[in-house]
Amino acid sequence: MATNETAAGAPPQENRSLPEWAEGFAEDYKKIFIDEWSPYLGFMLLVSLAMMLMASGVFWGVFGGLKLWGDYINNAIGLGPMLGISEDLKSPLEHQMSVMNIALLLGAFTAALMSMQFAIRKAPLSEYAYGAVGGSLMGIGATIAGGCTTGGFFIPLTFSAPAGWAMWIGLLAGAFIGLKLLLWGMENITWGTRAPKNRTPALKPYFPYLGLVIALGVLWWGVTWLRSESNYTSILALMMLAGFGIGFVMHRSRLCFARAIREPFMTAEGMMTKAMILAIFVGCLFGSILIQKGNIDPYVALSTRFWLGSLIGGLIFGIGMVLAGGCASGTLWRIGEGHLKLVVVLFFFAWVGSIASVAFGNLGVTTGEIDLDFMDGMVEFSALGYQAFLPDMLGGWGPTYMVMITILAIWWCLVRYNETTEKFTVI
Secondary structure, three states: OOOOOOOOOOOOOOOOOOOHHHHHHHHHHHHHHHOOOOHHHHHHHHHHHHHHHHHOOOOOOOHHHHHHHHHHHHHHOOOHHHHOOOOOOOOOOOOHHHHHHHHHHHHHHHHHHHOOOOOOEOOOHHHHHHHHHHHHHHHHHHHHHOOOHHHHHHHHHHOOOHHHHHHHHHHHHHHHHHHHHHHHHHHHOOOOOOOOOOOOOOOHHHHHHHHHHHHHHHHHHHHHHHOOOOHHHHHHHHHHHHHHHHHHHHHHHOOOHHHHHHHHHHOOOOHHHHHHHHHHHHHHHHHHHHHHHOOOOHHHHOOOOEOHHHHHHHHHHHHHHHHHOOOHHHHHHHHHOOEHHHHHHHHHHHHHHHHHHHHHHHOOOOOOEEEOOHHHOOEEEEOOEEOOOHHHHHOOHHHHHHHHHHHHHHHHHHHHHHHHHOOOOOO
16 A cells, blocks of 8 residues: 555555555555545535535435434334334435435545544443434434534525524534533543543455445446436436545545534634635535526425524534534544444434424424415425525525625634634633
8 A cells, every 4th residue: 555654643654665656656545545635625525516416406415314214213113103104114225315325424434444544433431422412412403403514504505595594503502502511521520431442453454445346336336326217216326426425525524514613612723614614605606506597496405494493403403413523424424434422423313303303293393384475485384484595585696695795704704713812712
């Protein structure tokens, strides 16, 4: 291999067994597959993949797929009939968001293998408890908000939906509260804080080759589906390939929406946040162009949660993601890297998210109804809000752009100010 760099980040040792002509290729391999990418590059690639899906008439989401997995869990443990969950569920390989989630995990796993950073990483017992609580809160929050940090915050913003901004406020408040809770736990809870030993995998030298095999396998899988006569299967192929790319990019750039929201409050570091702000700007701009060209109907991606559901859901989700140590997509890619705590997070996120979806649906809280007269259009309502589209609310795209740029500029300035003053840090 081109390097002996370890997962802990030890500097590479010179490999004198390589012929001189191969040293350049080895250096390129190191830059692409081992060295950490800039979060700016990562977020630009991420938003490009999201725009590719949007141009094809679909969009990226995570929670819908996790909820399906939770439905399977409830059926497996016998709670399905009591909750009213159908026994005839769609296969995880036929559900668009489920396929994207599986592909995202595989993309991250491939990146971890090719960088030789994969390892089974155990956590202290207390971290598993935090993961269970955090994952449960994320499941409840995503149900109330109509999506996680992907489907309730980031993607709605690219669709010019104010629900994304409402959830953003909730996420900021939740992250602040979550960090306060973590700080209290660090000062008052001593149980289960001993870190277990983690071993270096014996097959580590062969990881890059295994990663290449997985990448080729996913590519073959995607091409096979793309050649299908079924239009739905072709869409699944597109979403699978995009999901794989998203997982790979997120691992290489260490991208995480939870980190971008949390880090200014925690360490005052703002690079990830500023990279996400740039990605939101680019996504909003190109998303608006695709909507105006008629590539996609914005209302297909707008939940009935503006503003109350988005705000409350974001608050609960924000607390949960800090305790869990990652958002929904961040949880998936870190599982691909071998973090066992995030497996616990994922289980409770999916399981409790399934239960919460049924419970709130039965209470009529998240059930949508159509109102033909509201804002002179057909808008879907629920007890937690309604479908809101900024150009319709503000009377055009000009005011929408002004609002978006103003919010992003203020956010960027506050993050930059906090980097030098640490005025907003909690820990």
